[in-house]
Each structure stands twice: as C-alpha cells, then as structure tokens.
Amino acid sequence: MSFNLRNRSLLTILDLNQSELLYLLDLAHDLKRVKYSKTEQQHLKGKNIALIFEKPSTRTRCAFAHPTKPIGPIYTQTEAERLAAERGWAIAPDGDAYRRVVPSPEPRRILEMGAIQLLVQSGVLVICVGGGGIPVIVTPLGGIRGVEAVIDKDLAAALLATSLRAEALLLLTDVDAVYTDWGTSAA
Numbered sequence: 001m002s003f004n005l006r007n008r009s010l011l012t013i014l015d016l017n018q019s020e021l022l023y024l025l026d027l028a029h030d031l032k033r034v035k036y037s038k039t040e041q042q043h044l045k046g047k048n049i050a051l052i053f054e055k056p057s058t059r060t061r062c063a064f065a066h067p068t069k070p071i072g073p074i075y076t077q078t079e080a081e082r083l084a085a086e087r088g089w090a091i092a093p094d095g096d097a098y099r100r101v102v103p104s105p106e107p108r109r110i111l112e113m114g115a116i117q118l119l120v121q122s123g124v125l126v127i128c129v130g131g132g133g134i135p136v137i138v139t140p141l142g143g144i145r146g147v148e149a150v151i152d153k154d155l156a157a158a159l160l161a162t163s164l165r166a167e168a169l170l171l172l173t174d175v176d177a178v179y180t181d182w183g184t185s186a187a
Contacts, residue, residue, distance in 0.1 A: 069104035069150040070094050103149040107156045111136065111144070113163050120164065129156035 067090040075083065080091040080098035092101045110116065110129065119126045135149045154171055161169040180186070 064103045064105065064147075064149070067101040067103045068092075069152075070099040070101050071150060072100050074099055103147075104152055105135070105149055107151050107159050110156070110160060110163060116160070117164065129153065129160050 070092065074094060074097035075091070077098055083089055083100070084091045089100045090102070091098050107129075112128070116126055116128055129151075130153060135151045136144045136146050139145050157169060157171060160166075
C-alpha cells in the first residue's frame with residue numbers, strides 16, 4: 001500500500017496516522033535493502049529520494065586523542081601489533097581478537113543542513129547521516145577536510161532531528177535485541 005505524502009510534513013508525527021507511519025518505516029527498510037542489493041527497482045522509478053551520506057564531525061582534542069570506535073576486520077594479537085607498528089594504527093581488544101580503533105567525535109553540525117531542509121520542505125524523502133559517511137572538519141581557513149574517524153549514527157540522527165525541529169526520532173536497527181548501557185557493567 002502506498003500513500004500520497006507529497007506536500008506533507010514528515011517532521012510532524014501527529015500529522016501521520018498509524019498506517020502512514022508504518023508505510024514510512026517499511027519504505028525506509030526497503031530502501032536500505034535496495035541500497036545493499038544494488039539492483040534496479042521498478043517501484044522506485046520516478047520517486048524523489050535524496051541520499052546524503054557525508055557526516056558532520058567535531059574537532060576536539062579529547063575525541064581525537066583517544067580512539068574508541070572499532071572498524072574493519074579482526075586480527076590476531078600478532079597481526080594487530082604488526083599493523084600498529086607498520087601503519088601507526090591504534091588497536092584495541094574486541095572479544096578474543098583485536099581491531100583497529102579510530103576516533104568517534106560527537107557531531108556538532110550538519111554541513112548540508114540547508115539542502116536537507118529545502119528537500120524536506122519540498123516533499124522529498126531525504127535519507128541522510130547514515131553509517132558509512134566521511135566525517136569532515138572545518139579547517140582554520142574555512143575549508144573542509146576529511147578525517148579518519150567514525151561519527152556515531154545515533155548521535156548524528158539526534159542532531160538532524162534537533163536541527164529540523166522534528167517532533168519524533170525513530171532509530172531503526174536490524175539487530176535482534178537492544179541493550180541499555182551496552183558495554184558497561186550496568187548492561
């Protein structure tokens with residue numbers, strides 16, 4: 001089932017009935033599946049969908065001095081020590097193995113916010129601040145430079161919702177369960 005959501009605010013959850021909200025959740029799930037399948041989908045032809053993946057970043061000494069976010073494959077201790085020495089990587093234990101870790105600074109702003117707001121106001125379904133984007137910093141001269149870091153997608157989504165003055169924020173995940181205080185003794 002589809003709905004005509006043209007010229008309707010997707011930021012005001014009170015304007016959506018349960019069926020429309022479920023439709024948007026299903027659509028988001030389908031779009032994620034289509035993105036990873038890399039196959040052309042006839043039902044999406046002619047749809048106005050914007051994918052914006054560049055992520056905001058902050059430049060704080062603390063965040064960049066203490067890398068915490070694991071990325072990439074797992075390594076044995078011997079492999080991890082060799083890669084740390086050869087490439088200057090920060091490595092940390094991850095279960096029984098080791099992984100490279102990079103900084104995970106808190107996002108402060110979304111550089112494309114103006115474009116995102118314009119697209120939303122025009123009735124375009126905008127998918128943005130998702131995982132896999134390239135975090136950037138603003139240089140002292142006002143330029144933009146990519147940095148080796150990972151921005152937490154939940155924090156970026158919260159910043160996006162705040163910037164758009166959204167009434168609600170839904171975080172979708174494909175994991176079997178969600179734990180409060182994951183990785184801490186309180187979990």
